[in-house]
Amino acid sequence: MTQSPPRPRPRDDGEATTPPPFAVTPEVDGDTAVDREPAPGRLHPLRRDGDLLLTGRAEFLDDIALPGLLHAAVLRSPHAHARVLRVDATAARQARGVRAVLAPEDADAQAAPLPAFFEPSIVGGKTSTFRILAGTKVTYVGEAVAAVAAETLADAEAALELIEVEYEVLPAVVDAEDALAPGAPLVFGEWGDNLLAVFPFAEGDAAAAVAAAPHRLSGELHTQRHHTAPMETRGYIASWDRAGRLTFWGSTQNPHPLRTNLSTVLGLPEDRIRVIATRLGGGFGHKFNGYAEEPLVCLLARAAGGPVKWVETRADALLVGAREFSHRFTVGYDDTGRILGIQDRVVGNIGALGSWGGWSMTFPAGMTFPGPYKVADYDIQSHAVVTNKAPWNGARGYGKETACLALERMVDLIAAERGLDPADVRRVNFIPEDEFPFWTAAKHLDSGNYAGALDKVLALSDYRGLRARQERARAGGRLFGIGLAFELTPEGGDFAGSFVRGYDTSTVRVYPSGAVTVLTGVTSPGTGNETSIAHLVASELGIPSEQVSVVQGDTDTCPYGFGNFTSRSLATGGAAAVLAAREIRDRMSGAAAALLDCAADDLRFADGNVTCVTVPTSSLSFAEVAETVYRRGLAAPGLDQPLLEVTRVDLPHNFHHVPDEQGRFSAYPSYPYSAHVAVVEVDAETGVVDLFEFHAVDDCGNVVSPRFVEGQLYGAISMGIGGALWEHQPYTTDGQPVATQFKHYLTPRAGDLPAIRLDSQHTPSPFTLLGTKGAGESGVGGGLAACVNAVNDALAPLGATAHHLPLNPPNVLAAIDAATNPGGAR
């Protein structure tokens, strides 16, 4: 979408303030408690459109009101697994207000199968063919079977009831281990089993190392199905003009790939489709493209002869799954807690495969091992298992959070078994600071000072003081728990062969008035990266941020890009914009050198002016240089480059797609990390967990906008806490999803969260233009693991372990009962 134009900020002194080339955060920026005067040039850029958002005037998809807009409703399968024998929509076509009805055969006649967001066969997985509407078989409750467009949403929903669908119900399988058992119902009959893929990540000889270790322990961990619950659900609008050109507005993270998919599915040349990604009220992977409703609204709009809007209901949003993992692990270690070998069988219950991309989270779930630790021998087998639950889509954390949870539980279990402090066990296992870049089986780690971040969070939380408080509380019989977690968060992934790529493209354009526009292929899920990109470009050109507008998400305007995922925006589109701005500056330097009779190398771009440093009175405003280039370019001596528009591509320069002689490769280039401390008290009689302190230290390299990074951490940690303690989409044994509203699916509210205290450390990446690393996902795994560790630490005096998430009161009390009353009734 087009961001609102920049608005000049009133200034007292009438002079523009110029930010530095980029604001590498001084350490003091991490301390939110300090009320500091921003140093000159260290201003955090003001959030663009913050006023619109705060006053409720920002436009989201559901605010778009086209003349004659029709409304779509989708008929969904009530069965987890069934053959579709007959779909009769005759009566619905006659219903009040109905303008179009689509049955599976209608959609099949007009559209090709849906392209996969991530095609599993690229990585050797099984696959299937997915249609917009399921006409032969449904594999989960909620799969789309028919659709209606009508003059009102009420009419569209009412007409759904008139569509007759005859099903032959088939046995369903909802548990991953059940799905792997011989004789299980097959989600896809042609596969012969329910195993989509197994991803192995191994180095050395884990079995031998574990067997030879002085000590070993084994365990199981189970994470419940939970997802990201964006405040704004998905929505799409399609409108065809009289010439047959399609305009599509989508609450989506990937406008260009979405356009490519629409072209494929609808058989329409790509240049006849315009996709506009609207402002997002949260993305988190939930709004990756690849959903059936995307082409569906286009078909409905064409059939109805008018624009059609579809907005996902909360119940529909809660269908989209993620994060249901189990771990069965064995770890070997020595007396000091040093890990000698890890074996982990990871199983992801990915639901039914669809065209959505979330199944691929089973890849980083294994790849992230062994996290921040130096372990010579490990063997991680990550399984993607299909069941008759709805498919997964992407979910912030992207499987890395489950690796963090498993590793951090292992470390704490080792510490408990050895009688060591969990912080010390982490310390002896960290990859040393001087060994970066560091190779593991599938990661080339860029840089890190892990011990530094741990020390910092221990200081921030007064860890020694906490342990003393714990001792006193335990003496009083209270269940007081402290949980540490150290999270490594691979970011910026590149999956060649898909449209999930590691590079992106930006154009910088300077107008005669000196106004600057950045057009970029990266989009914002609502986090504010447009503000940061404008700030970066303004810094390069020595002009105020307000003079730079950023356009994202409009495929007619922006260069082809891959949108928003894996915390990639600044290291790809942002870096590309900086490179483009530098080239623009070079061109303008050439012109200014001629105009000011000054060597180009002696020109300084600052405060909105281009000044000759050797003759400070010799100066032109940035706008004067731009206007002169337009008016006199190719006509005056030295003004021989009149094109003030540059497009560049950039990426983090740390991809290793071709395996080396040891078979090692790295699809992720950037490795931020964070250290966390959670403090809880558990009510032994009710199982209620009170989380009352949370501290975290984050290192995502250089930081452009400290407040935005903090915002990401608050959100990610809260998401991790929600997954640890409450969020759950339960299914019945016959495959019915139970949570259909926020009264069933409990996300944390402000009152459930402690004041999260943050500090930061900055270890630049040597592989990105600006030294940045990704900053959008750190905290999900840390929040999750720190809470789970804290609850288990609290339960330690009872001898209880709580390894079945969420750790809500019933599950915690069950864990207590299992330890204190084994074999007892419950």
Next chain:
Amino acid sequence: MIRTPLRYHRPRTPDEASALLVEHRGDVAVLGGGTQLLPQMNRDQVHVGHLVDLRGLGLRRIEVTDDQVVVEALVTYADVLLSRDLSRAAPHLRRVAHGVTGGRQIRNTGTLAGSACFAMPGSDMPAALVGIDAILRLHGPDGAREVRAADFYVDAFTTVLRPGEFVLAITIPRTAARTGYCKVKHSSGSWPIATATARRLDGSATVTLGSVHATPLHVDVSDLASNGPVDRAALADRVRSALPAPWTDVLAPGDYRARIAGVVAARAFSELEGVPA
């Protein structure tokens, strides 16, 4: 979206309201604050052709006299929280209203009487009203009648309201009784999982449990409190035996509620009696 044609009525008198409810019997709902009814209609879980809005009747007063507190049908949680008279005369009601799930929007709109009539097990108001001997003043085609809250609940989501009847007001006797209260829930967005209102008055001791059973569970434990505080072990046994079929919903299974019901009851008494559980 509300899929069916809908007729909105705003009667001027209680008799008119009852007449409408009788006329459209089986196809009508009473609109109070609407915080439950309207989302359910939007989700197509409730289908009625007629809504009878009580706003035309006023019914927004809180009246405190020497012997009772009257809370009219359209009094919201926010009204209760803002009323100093009510805070003094019926502090328990204020306390329960303060803990209602849903935040400011719900408290500004939701009504105590609406919650009482919805009779949802996982809600605060039914058991709280039973626990303080509240009386529901009903209006029906045959005029007014009064029903004790303890007699009002038949089953989950079912009350003794007859066709044409609706709640005009809730009255709470002003006794000298103090109450103790305990509530367990998962998070601030969670429905209550178990609530207990403990009460001692003139030698009697009672506890009313909410959310653990289809209807509020009123348990007389006077015999366990003959010499001072209620005997905790006996209380847990009594509560357990009074709860053969605990309530289950998406948030917690019945066995968990049964497991903590005695704890919640004991904590309510602990608060009341100032004795640790």
